[in-house]
Amino acid sequence: MGTSTQITDASPPAPQQTVDKRAARGATRPGDRIFLGLSRGSGILLLVIMAAIAAFLTYRASLAISKDEGNFLTTFQWDTNAVPPVFGIAVLAFGTVVSSIIAMVIAVPIAVAIALFLTHYAPRRLSGPIAYVIDLLAAVPSIVYGLWGALILVPHMNGLFGWLNDYLGWTGIFSWQGGPARSMLTVGILLAIMILPIITNVSREVFRQVPQMHEEAALALGATRWEVIRMAVIPFGRSGIISASMLGLGRALGETMAVATVLSPTFDIQASLLDPGGGTFAQNIASKFGEASVFGQDALIASGLVLFVITLLVNGAARAIIARRKEYSGPTHEHRNHHPKGPSTLRGARLPKWSPYGIAAGSIAVAIGIGLAAGLHSRVQWGLIAAILYVVGTYAIAAAVEGKRQAKDRVATSFVWVAFLLAVIPLASLVWSTVARGVKVLDVYFLTHSMGVVADTEPGGGIYHAILGTLEQVGLATLIAAPIGVLTAIYLVEYGRGNLSKAITFFVDVMTGIPSIVAGLFILSLMLIFEMQPFGFAGSLALAILMMPVVVRSTEEMLKLVPNELREASLALGVPKWRTILKVVLPTSIGGITTGIMLSIARIAGETAPVLLLVWGNPLINPNPFEGRRPRCRCTSTSSGRTARAPVRRTTAPGRRRSP
Amino acid sequence: MAKRIDVSGLTAYYGSHKAIEDISMTVEPRSVTAFIGPSGCGKSTFLRTLNRMHEVTAGGRVEGKVLLDDEDLYGTGIDPVSVRREVGMVFQRPNPFPTMSIFDNVAAGLRLNGSYKKSELNDIVERSLKGANLWNEVKDRLNKPGSGLSGGQQQRLCIARAIAVEPNVLLMDEPCSALDPISTLAIEDLIGELKERFTIVIVTHNMQQAARVSDRTAFFNLAAVGQPGKLIEIDDTERIFSNPSVQATEDYISGRFG
Numbered sequence: 001m002g003t004s005t006q007i008t009d010a011s012p013p014a015p016q017q018t019v020d021k022r023a024a025r026g027a028t029r030p031g032d033r034i035f036l037g038l039s040r041g042s043g044i045l046l047l048v049i050m051a052a053i054a055a056f057l058t059y060r061a062s063l064a065i066s067k068d069e070g071n072f073l074t075t076f077q078w079d080t081n082a083v084p085p086v087f088g089i090a091v092l093a094f095g096t097v098v099s100s101i102i103a104m105v106i107a108v109p110i111a112v113a114i115a116l117f118l119t120h121y122a123p124r125r126l127s128g129p130i131a132y133v134i135d136l137l138a139a140v141p142s143i144v145y146g147l148w149g150a151l152i153l154v155p156h157m158n159g160l161f162g163w164l165n166d167y168l169g170w171t172g173i174f175s176w177q178g179g180p181a182r183s184m185l186t187v188g189i190l191l192a193i194m195i196l197p198i199i200t201n202v203s204r205e206v207f208r209q210v211p212q213m214h215e216e217a218a219l220a221l222g223a224t225r226w227e228v229i230r231m232a233v234i235p236f237g238r239s240g241i242i243s244a245s246m247l248g249l250g251r252a253l254g255e256t257m258a259v260a261t262v263l264s265p266t267f268d269i270q271a272s273l274l275d276p277g278g279g280t281f282a283q284n285i286a287s288k289f290g291e292a293s294v295f296g297q298d299a300l301i302a303s304g305l306v307l308f309v310i311t312l313l314v315n316g317a318a319r320a321i322i323a324r325r326k327e328y329s330g331p332t333h334e335h336r337n338h339h340p341k342g343p344s345t346l347r348g349a350r351l352p353k354w355s356p357y358g359i360a361a362g363s364i365a366v367a368i369g370i371g372l373a374a375g376l377h378s379r380v381q382w383g384l385i386a387a388i389l390y391v392v393g394t395y396a397i398a399a400a401v402e403g404k405r406q407a408k409d410r411v412a413t414s415f416v417w418v419a420f421l422l423a424v425i426p427l428a429s430l431v432w433s434t435v436a437r438g439v440k441v442l443d444v445y446f447l448t449h450s451m452g453v454v455a456d457t458e459p460g461g462g463i464y465h466a467i468l469g470t471l472e473q474v475g476l477a478t479l480i481a482a483p484i485g486v487l488t489a490i491y492l493v494e495y496g497r498g499n500l501s502k503a504i505t506f507f508v509d510v511m512t513g514i515p516s517i518v519a520g521l522f523i524l525s526l527m528l529i530f531e532m533q534p535f536g537f538a539g540s541l542a543l544a545i546l547m548m549p550v551v552v553r554s555t556e557e558m559l560k561l562v563p564n565e566l567r568e569a570s571l572a573l574g575v576p577k578w579r580t581i582l583k584v585v586l587p588t589s590i591g592g593i594t595t596g597i598m599l600s601i602a603r604i605a606g607e608t609a610p611v612l613l614l615v616w617g618n619p620l621i622n623p624n625p626f627e628g629r630r631p632r633c634r635c636t637s638t639s640s641g642r643t644a645r646a647p648v649r650r651t652t653a654p655g656r657r658r659s660p
Numbered sequence: 661m662a663k664r665i666d667v668s669g670l671t672a673y674y675g676s677h678k679a680i681e682d683i684s685m686t687v688e689p690r691s692v693t694a695f696i697g698p699s700g701c702g703k704s705t706f707l708r709t710l711n712r713m714h715e716v717t718a719g720g721r722v723e724g725k726v727l728l729d730d731e732d733l734y735g736t737g738i739d740p741v742s743v744r745r746e747v748g749m750v751f752q753r754p755n756p757f758p759t760m761s762i763f764d765n766v767a768a769g770l771r772l773n774g775s776y777k778k779s780e781l782n783d784i785v786e787r788s789l790k791g792a793n794l795w796n797e798v799k800d801r802l803n804k805p806g807s808g809l810s811g812g813q814q815q816r817l818c819i820a821r822a823i824a825v826e827p828n829v830l831l832m833d834e835p836c837s838a839l840d841p842i843s844t845l846a847i848e849d850l851i852g853e854l855k856e857r858f859t860i861v862i863v864t865h866n867m868q869q870a871a872r873v874s875d876r877t878a879f880f881n882l883a884a885v886g887q888p889g890k891l892i893e894i895d896d897t898e899r900i901f902s903n904p905s906v907q908a909t910e911d912y913i914s915g916r917f918g
């Protein structure tokens with residue numbers, strides 16, 4: 001029968017050359033060479049983009065720093081119009097790092113817990129819709145998070161702040177003078193809420209891929225649900241969790257609009273996280289860039305460079321930690337410690353089904369009792385006491401009745417549930433307030449009309465232009481970023497060994513931390529070099545830069561999860577590597593890859609800063625993305641050809657802004 | 661059309677670990693050769709060097725020669741992909757492609773390598789599934805996913821997939837370890853049929869199976885843990901099981917091992 005080579009009948013095996021001698025050893029078929037070339041080329045392209053951004057930042061920064069009178073690293077001041085100019089990044093570095101640390105400390109455990117909840121704890125009927133909502137939340141524009149933070153989160157922080165001040169105020173970190181809660185802690189919490197959906201999404205996708213085999217192996221040893229998670233699920237997903245966290249961290253470090261909306265910036269470092277003040281790199285760039293002179297812009301770009309370097313260092317450190325742990329990761333090694341002793345009887349003592357509710361009711365009652373007796377007013381306190389009582393009570397009762405392992409399992413279960421419920425409150429509030437406020441103005445007219453004929457001060461007009469513009473820009477960016485990202489990931493997983501792939505992996509991580517505004521600045525300066533007008537396609541390019549690392553990272557994780565056996569099965573059939581990748585590996589992981597791409601689309605669909613910078617939100621409709629979208633009266637061109645306009649502190653939807 | 665395999669001085673490494681050392685043997689065309697030996701002695705490794713699958717594992721490296729009808733598989737300019745089209749393989753653990761239907765799994769090797777007419781494919785798929793003794797169980801659900809079959813069915817699906825491309829040589833790494841006695845017998849009969857046309861090499865831990873299906877048997881062993889595995893002897897199956905020339909072989913076969 002006709003296969004590719006002549007293996008039909010011909011009884012005496014004539015000494016014929018059936019084995020191809022097309023080229024030298026290794027991956028050498030034309031298809032393989034082309035495919036390898038494409039994927040390696042994509043990886044190299046990413047490196048080139050990173051190098052170009054770094055070079056651009058360094059060049060512009062050097063122009064500014066050379067004229068700086070203060071010490072760039074330690075000065076607590078930002079006055080680029082002074083003669084001589086004085087500016088330094090100490091405050092910004094402090095604020096950025098602190099807010100990101102707060103965000104990570106809160107978001108990572110909760111996100112992992114939610115991912116576990118969705119994959120291992122939640123009833124199936126519940127987990128589907130919840131996962132869907134969380135997917136959607138990842139797409140909410142950061143400006144919406146910012147508005148929600150300013151309108152709802154900030155006022156609600158007062159209770160918590162008062163409580164922290166009462167009990168932890170003596171530390172200095174948690175002292176509070178009663179000002180509005182537009183402080184670093186609020187920013188950290190808001191960032192945590194923002195990055196929660198991303199980390200949850202990727203982690204969930206990874207946990208879902210844990211081979212049934214691994215979990216069953218653990219179950220067959222008599223492991224509890226929590227032990228299965230510790231033995232099989234977490235070790236298997238560790239690299240994915242770290243990737244997810246890096247994606248979240250990148251977004252936290254570079255977040256512009258949300259921070260700018262919530263924080264009342266000051267240019268000093270305060271010990272207290274609760275008092276308003278402080279600033280972050282991205283927020284500072286966004287709020288000062290519009291009014292800045294050319295020199296001022298260079299100074300801001302210099303601060304962007306520092307953010308870039310910080311991202312580099314953080315990723316390097318994370319990578320070093322992972323590398324040290326690598327030897328000990330993987331599902332097999334953990335078995336030793338957890339070899340559960342077989343239960344002495346088959347029917348062990350079990351707590352009744354209602355016991356969690358019973359313990360919960362009991363601890364709430366006791367907490368209220370204690371609260372009343374001790375005269376505690378804050379309900380936060382009551383809740384906290386109840387939570388502690390619940391955990392301790394569950395552990396103690398379960399340990400006494402069912403044994404220690406069951407007790408741990410129950411505590412883990414309650415932690416996962418609590419984490420989930422804790423996250424639901426702000427996220428539900430966010431969805432609710434957006435929908436409730438939005439519905440009032442949302443009608444067919446709003447969707448199908450542009451703002452072209454309405455002045456800002458009058459009600460009316462629509463968002464048709466904004467919808468069209470968003471779709472167009474996001475579509476173009478996706479067309480650019482998705483293929484490059486997926487090919488790069490393929491290179492890293494399927495071909496990559498050695499220094500090139502290490503470099504690409506590292507810089508992809510760094511790239512996730514590029515603040516959107518810096519990507520915008522980069523494209524803007526390219527445009528200035530080529531003397532181009534702002535236009536839609538430039539916005540797409542900036543968005544593509546933001547999108548690529550997310551695509552690479554998530555796709556990489558998904559490809560890694562494809563079992564090697566499948567690749568081998570295909571290779572053993574004599575299928576060339578590139579076809580194996582296209583026909584076996586990609587189809588197997590297509591679900592996860594799509595999630596990753598959707599996630600990256602979500603990331604950019606809500607991205608405001610670079611688009612503001614590059615496109616100037618034309619309120620009229622311009623279907624051609626390559627033609628300059630010059631608005632009628634929006635921007636003031638300065639003599640240098642630079643357009644200046646404050647891109648922040650306007651809280652209307654993109655495109656609704658117009659200068660008086 | 662079967663081909664002769666001539667191995668000389670073959671050594672294989674995983675990184676710096678030498679897994680097998682200096683193996684030489686000849687496998688006659690249209691015969692069944694069984695590999696036996698204790699766990700970890702390198703049977704799978706050696707088998708995978710015969711279709712250049714060994715180098716797919718990270719750090720996998722091979723020294724020595726494997727001649728397929730006078731042509732060195734490791735010679736310069738040899739395309740490993742073409743090698744694997746001629747030397748097919750069935751793995752120990754069934755590994756059907758999870759995204760493909762039963763039909764597509766069997767047709768995978770053909771489809772991924774070129775284009776075929778639908779009727780032609782239908783014929784080949786049916787013949788291969790019959791050959792693997794699976795046809796009757798799956799003929800009504802050819803469009804269902806392959807991963808929905810039982811373990812033994814999945815393994816027969818993988819065998820059907822391997823023979824669908826009509827390789828010259830078929831390598832089988834413990835292909836029956838997941839099968840019930842009836843399917844095992846069917847596979848053994850199938851091996852008997854296939855050897856009319858193909859050269860077959862099979863790794864097995866089942867002595868009776870080796871005795872039943874093979875013409876020649878090779879015994880592998882390692883001197884100590886951490887040492888590379890070596891070929892102790894290869895001879896006609898009858899001789900190996902009745903009167904082996906090396907004491908270690910006799911010990912292993914009669915269960916007096918270790």
Ligand SMILES: Nc1ncnc2c1ncn2[C@@H]1O[C@H](COP(=O)(O)OP(=O)(O)OP(=O)(O)O)[C@@H](O)[C@H]1O
Nearest residue numbers: 674677679697698699700701702703704705706717
């Ligand atoms: N992927 C790998 N990386 C490193 N070493 C390996 C790898 N696979 C096998 N080895 C080592 O190579 C040696 C031979 O292994 P191999 O799987 O060939 O044994 P085997 O004879 O097939 O055993 P079994 O009968 O249990 O299947 C063993 O020492 C094993 O530890």
Ligand SMILES: [Mg+2]
Nearest residue numbers: 703704705833
């Ligand atoms: Mg083996």
